[in-house]
Amino acid sequence: MARVRNISTGPRGAYLGAALVMVDPGKETEADDFAPEWFEVVSEGAPKAGEPGDIGSAIDLLDPANDDHWTGAGLPAVDAVKAILGRDVTRAEINEAAPEFMRPTA
Secondary structure: OEEEEEOOOOOEEEEEOOEEEEEOOOOEEEEOEOOOOOEEEEEEOOOOOOOHHHHHHHHHOOOOOOHHHEOOOOOEOHHHHHHHHOOOOOHHHHHHHOOOOOOOOO
16 A cells, blocks of 8 residues: 555546545545556555554545445444455544544535
């Protein structure tokens, strides 16, 4: 995984696990599959386990329309965040990374 910046003139897609991440020009994201003509690598390697930043990026990839991504209370589902990160994560880590994050409403 790498942190990459969109160096193109328009929004471009990169992949983090199986999730497509759209990135505006000049913005950065974590990605493990991207087109080098559209993205430059800002830093290499996966974030260390337990760092809140990687969990926050994963939460941003959750789909508000997908009930499997959310608990009944509107919190990010632990299993959905685990699937995006490709590693174990706890409710406490999610709460630390995004203390008041709730499912966006349409």
